[in-house]
Amino acid sequence: xxxxxxxxxxxxxxxxFDLDGTLTLPVHDFPALRLKLGLTEAQGTLEGIQKLPPAxxxxxxxxLNQIGWDYATxxxxxxxxxxxxxxxxxxxxQMGVVTRNNxxxxxxxxxxxxxxxxxxxxxRYSRDQPPAKPSPEPLRKLLTLWQADASDGxxxxxxxxxxxxxxxxxxxxxxxxxYNHGGLEDLADLRITQWQQLLAFANI
Numbered sequence: 001x002x003x004x005x006x007x008x009x010x011x012x013x014x015x016x017f018d019l020d021g022t023l024t025l026p027v028h029d030f031p032a033l034r035l036k037l038g039l040t041e042a043q044g045t046l047e048g049i050q051k052l053p054p055a056x057x058x059x060x061x062x063x064l065n066q067i068g069w070d071y072a073t074x075x076x077x078x079x080x081x082x083x084x085x086x087x088x089x090x091x092x093x094q095m096g097v098v099t100r101n102n103x104x105x106x107x108x109x110x111x112x113x114x115x116x117x118x119x120x121x122x123x124r125y126s127r128d129q130p131p132a133k134p135s136p137e138p139l140r141k142l143l144t145l146w147q148a149d150a151s152d153g154x155x156x157x158x159x160x161x162x163x164x165x166x167x168x169x170x171x172x173x174x175x176x177x178x179y180n181h182g183g184l185e186d187l188a189d190l191r192i193t194q195w196q197q198l199l200a201f202a203n204i
Contacts, residue, residue: 006201009154009189009198012093012154012172013094014143014146014148014152014153015088015094015154015156016098016139016156017097018157018158018159018162018176019098019109020071020099020101021158021159021178022176023078023081023097024077025075025077026178027071033045034048045064046100065104068105072101072104072106077114079194079195079196080196081113082115083199089118094146096123096124096142097110097123098126098139099125099126099127100126102127103124103126103129110124123142125138134162134164136166139153139165139171150171153166153169153170154166154171154172155171157173160187166187167187172189173188173190174188174190174192176192180193
């Protein structure tokens with residue numbers, strides 16, 4: 001990890017977070033999920049559902065919502081995530097969350113991990129407010145709400161959609177790679193595997 005890039009990111013005042021696998025411990029088994037929904041591995045879950053015949057689409061989306069709810073009720077915070085958000089709040093940072101999950105599951109997950117207080121209602125975007133990531137639109141809407149420039153923003157996430165959205169919106173991108181899998185470094189300004197790595201630079 002580049003110490004200088006970490007320090008530079010921590011000077012930014014507008015932070016947008018993915019939810020599942022970034023603020024929460026990862027529980028989603030996406031290959032198994034797509035198999036349950038009758039989708040192929042060659043496409044994202046939401047993209048696969050959109051390609052289904054209209055008669056099937058609602059039923060499959062309902063199944064996805066239920067599976068997502070089951071995962072939401074298991075939500076646990078990533079170690080150090082609450083402490084990092086507390087640090088940002090103490091610095092007067094604006095914070096938003098953008099997820100490809102639905103809004104009910106987003107709210108339940110935040111409740112379970114005790115992070116509701118960090119994200120105002122108008123700063124929570126889900127797939128129920130399309131377009132979903134990798135579209136940069138939810139990020140742009142947050143920046144507009146905050147009257148902020150993208151050059152003062154950071155998009156944080158563990159998946160390609162998060163980093164693609166950040167790049168398209170013009171923010172810095174932070175790859176949260178808790179599994180230490182790698183593979184998305186080309187889309188990221190910085191890669192970390194745990195929140196404590198950034199917290200170590202908080203007082204520099």
